[in-house]
Amino acid sequence: xxxxxxxxxxxxxxxxxxxxxxxxxxxxxxxxxxxxxxxxxxxxxxxxxxxxxxxxxxxxxxxxxxxxxxxxxxxxxxxxxxxxxxxxxxxxxxxxxxxxxxxxxxxxxxxxxxxxxxxxxxxxxxxxxxxxxxxxxxxxxxxxxxxxxxxxxxxxxxxxxxxxxxxxxxxxxxxxxxxxxxxxxxxxxxxxxxxxxxxxxxxxxx
Numbered sequence: 001x002x003x004x005x006x007x008x009x010x011x012x013x014x015x016x017x018x019x020x021x022x023x024x025x026x027x028x029x030x031x032x033x034x035x036x037x038x039x040x041x042x043x044x045x046x047x048x049x050x051x052x053x054x055x056x057x058x059x060x061x062x063x064x065x066x067x068x069x070x071x072x073x074x075x076x077x078x079x080x081x082x083x084x085x086x087x088x089x090x091x092x093x094x095x096x097x098x099x100x101x102x103x104x105x106x107x108x109x110x111x112x113x114x115x116x117x118x119x120x121x122x123x124x125x126x127x128x129x130x131x132x133x134x135x136x137x138x139x140x141x142x143x144x145x146x147x148x149x150x151x152x153x154x155x156x157x158x159x160x161x162x163x164x165x166x167x168x169x170x171x172x173x174x175x176x177x178x179x180x181x182x183x184x185x186x187x188x189x190x191x192x193x194x195x196x197x198x199x200x201x202x203x204x205x206x
Contacts (some may be wrong), residue, residue, distance in 0.1 A: 013051050013061075016041040020058040023074050025112050029059070029120045045070035059117065064103045067130055070160060071137035075145055080160055084203055087160055088196035091167070095188055098181055103171030104188050106170045106181040110119050112174040127165075 019041035023032045034055055038048045052058050069088055077086035094102040100110050117123045138157035142148040148156065171188050175181060 016051055017151055056122055059123055060126050067133045068137040071141035074141040084200050091192055103168035104181050106175050115176040131161050167192055
């Protein structure tokens with residue numbers, strides 16, 4: 001029974017988000033109310049807020065799995081692999097796979113979602129909180145798996161997450177301006193390698 005309830009909750013969660021994003025993309029994030037989202041998803045406002053405490057969460061939850069991804073990469077890295085090397089390889093692999101979190105994905109639905117986020121100050125601000133969560137998780141992973149002192153771990157995590165976000169934003173902006181992911185790939189890879197080289201130099205010893 002517990003499994004059935006969990007599956008039902010996941011379906012409801014996904015249905016609310018899908019209804020919200022469809023409305024946001026059609027009318028604009030700021031033009032759609034929570035009441036409209038609840039009506040489209042056929043749930044009450046109370047139910048909606050039980051799943052999504054803030055309007056921005058209806059969008060940002062699509063990236064939720066990625067919030068702790070850098071930390072997971074650090075914890076799962078092969079023995080002898082430096083943390084920054086593992087993070088670089090993971091980002092480059094994401095570019096090759098056209099992972100939306102790298103900004104290098106031009107599937108129309110994903111491209112529209114990226115464009116909406118970039119155009120909406122409230123969503124950009126919510127993504128900043130997303131980054132902060134990623135920084136905290138990564139700093140903890142560095143302390144626990146690499147023995148990095150707390151302050152150094154926080155500094156390193158802040159820099160890594162900021163660089164990955166910068167690269168993703170650059171890619172997303174290029175694609176929303178009309179460039180294809182395939183055309184952007186070589187330059188995106190080159191810029192990622194340059195950025196991680198700078199990180200490696202600046203974070204030597206971590």
